[in-house]
Amino acid sequence: MVQLTIPQIEEKANAIRKDIISMLEHAGSGHSAGPLGMADIFAALYFNILNINPKEPEWAERDVFFLSNGHAVPVQYAAMAEAGFFEVEELQTLRQFGSRLQGHPEREKLPGLENTSGPLGSGLSQAAGYAYTLQYIDDVKHRFVYVMMGDGELNEGNIWEAAMFAGKNKLSQLVAFIDRNNIQIDGNTEDVMPLEDLKGKWEAFGWHVIEIDGHNIESVIDATSQARAITNRPTVIIAHTIPGKGVDFMEYDYKWHGMPPNAEQAKTALEKLRTLDGKITHEGAGV
């Protein structure tokens, strides 16, 4: 896999955001805030961190990425398309009848997906099962298993069953991300069902915890390097993100958790993303 430089990855993150806005507007339903907030992490994963081959999704030597919060899949579809798993044009089929891009990800529909998810709380277990197999049964040390979780989904008991299991077994090839954007459908996570002390909770379960700015691509890459270097514990990266990041009228507003932009809102959002909120004056490729 070609590893891009940080400025190149930032450009990919912007391309992913534009893809998300355009595909959600076209689909007329779906989640906006989470996927936009995770665009930088997914750009870092698919263009630097994951050892994968888009032309050979089942490559036996690959790193494995599980998406636990399946509703955030537009950001994964966009990252996969930008990375070359399929044509970017296919993103416009999101949520349409007959599309490989189901509203929530289905492994058998689209090569490159490692799991089927949507109902929350099960992705960490699946990643842990894969990591356990590598570490204890197949004795494969050079492959890593990554998983993305939402913060709201940490309400689910299944997550903490998996956290105990991974901690007990010191699954050091397991690297978990939490998209800590503080929103869930009914409001702020700390109002709906408080998660703090989040770092303390994971440490108590036997995990190495790293807290980062989830929009700083260098931090994302550094955190995963550190995680891979820790050989006696699983690592969780609490990535603080801004929901809706990159589109000012969506940022920080939980109402955009489960809502797509309409045509007018999408146009405004795309203009902002094209110019990086007015910071650049020349335009790249058309939308």
Next chain:
Amino acid sequence: MTYPLDPALFSDAMKLDPTRAGFGRGLKAAGEANEAVVALCADLTESTQMHLFRDAFPKRFVEIGIAEQNLVTVASGMARAGKIPFTSSYAAFSPGRNWEQIRTTVTLNNQPVKIIGSHAGIYTGKDGATHQMLEDIALMRVLPNMVVVAPGDAIEAEKATKAIAENGKPSYLRLAREKTPVFSLEESPFELGKAYVLKEGTDVLLMGTGTMTYQMLLAAKILAEHGVDAEVVHVPTIKPLDEETILASAKKTGRVVTAEEAQIAGGFGSAVAELLTDTFPMPVKRLGVQDRFGESGDPKEIFEALGLTGEQIAEQVKTWIETTPRYHQE
């Protein structure tokens, strides 16, 4: 071919063995035959007879603790890594507690995870209603991609375990706690998706799944003493149903009785009724647990309370066929 029944059947020498013991032996054999077989348990390793596998292949055994949601989802991840995971617990907990995880990460995700529900049905006895899982057949049968097997005895449970290890599909295996009569022999046939005619007859078709097949054999024997010639078909695979065998016997006899130690709603009898409704509608009597929970007691006492002993079934069938005309094909 005539299905070979154990000659000791109904005699004092009849063998008794729990189906879970057959599973334990089958899993160890499956592990010897295929290195990809792994086993996961939720703190019930001896009880579900997984200790035989654990002791033989400690590296391929995973202790999950009392966490059934994690049990099947970790297994789903191991299946993605190329393994054939067997997960075991009591049926009341798995698939009782973790049905959604099975639905999404096993069946929709289409991974060959094996759900072993031990202590299913009434043979769980003294533990009472909480642990007598009666809804598992219905819960597993409605899931696309899922294979559902209720072996008739310990010998068949061993064969069924080896078979689901190699079928490449999500599969559910229903097992009983207590010793039950062994009616089959090592040389008796077993194939996933096949039903077997154990006794030929013309007056009525008695079909059993799991341990109820023995009660149907006993009922047929009693009915014969009263001049009723019953055909007995054993249906270990509830999904997919062996439509061909079932339809052939049903057309021949013109009326059907099913028996299961589970809720009749959505279970084995429902599957048979659905098949016959769609093809050759005929009178069907479904025996099983009639929309109630179980209770503590010796299995025999509970079977009697529910009217599911061979003797009681014979009595009910005799009365039923007196008032129920058989279906005529022409």
